Amino acid sequence: MDIQEVHHHLTQHGIKSSMQRVVIMQYLMEHKTHPTIDQIFSDLLPSVPTLSKTTVYNTLKLFYDKKAVISLAIDDRNVRYDAETSDHAHFKCRKCGAIFDVPLEKTDIPAFRGHISHNPDEIQIYFLGVCGECLKG
Numbered sequence: 453m454d455i456q457e458v459h460h461h462l463t464q465h466g467i468k469s470s471m472q473r474v475v476i477m478q479y480l481m482e483h484k485t486h487p488t489i490d491q492i493f494s495d496l497l498p499s500v501p502t503l504s505k506t507t508v509y510n511t512l513k514l515f516y517d518k519k520a521v522i523s524l525a526i527d528d529r530n531v532r533y534d535a536e537t538s539d540h541a542h543f544k545c546r547k548c549g550a551i552f553d554v555p556l557e558k559t560d561i562p563a564f565r566g567h568i569s570h571n572p573d574e575i576q577i578y579f580l581g582v583c584g585e586c587l588k589g
């Protein structure tokens with residue numbers, strides 16, 4: 453991933469770059485797995501030994517407040533994070549636990565085809581089932 457893209461995503465959302473913010477955002481942009489705080493922390497720790505879990509937590513909270521990431525309530529144990537902030541739904545595999553992006557537009561949802569005056573700025577829709585990999589065998 454081009455580091456400029458990471459900087460761009462941060463500045464676009466009014467976030468000043470710092471080493472740790474860039475590293476965490478880059479991780480999220482490169483890993484479309486919707487990781488938890490624990491996963492992000494343990495994956496980054498070897499390359500960023502000064503990182504603390506509190507920093508990861510606070511950085512993700514900042515990203516979330518600035519709408520640079522979305523958080524998913526799809527997992528009942530852990531919040532998952534996603535740097536893909538455009539409208540989309542998710543599919544969670546009951547077997548392997550993987551979470552995939554599913555394309556979805558607001559206009560795909562009948563309730564929002566024009567005749568409701570609310571303006572949702574976040575979509576939390578998810579499907580549960582068995583993913584293609586697990587179906588294969």
Ligand SMILES: [Zn+2]
Binds near residue numbers: 545546585
């Ligand atoms: Zn699966």
Ligand SMILES: [Zn+2]
Binds near residue numbers: 536
């Ligand atoms: Zn996603």
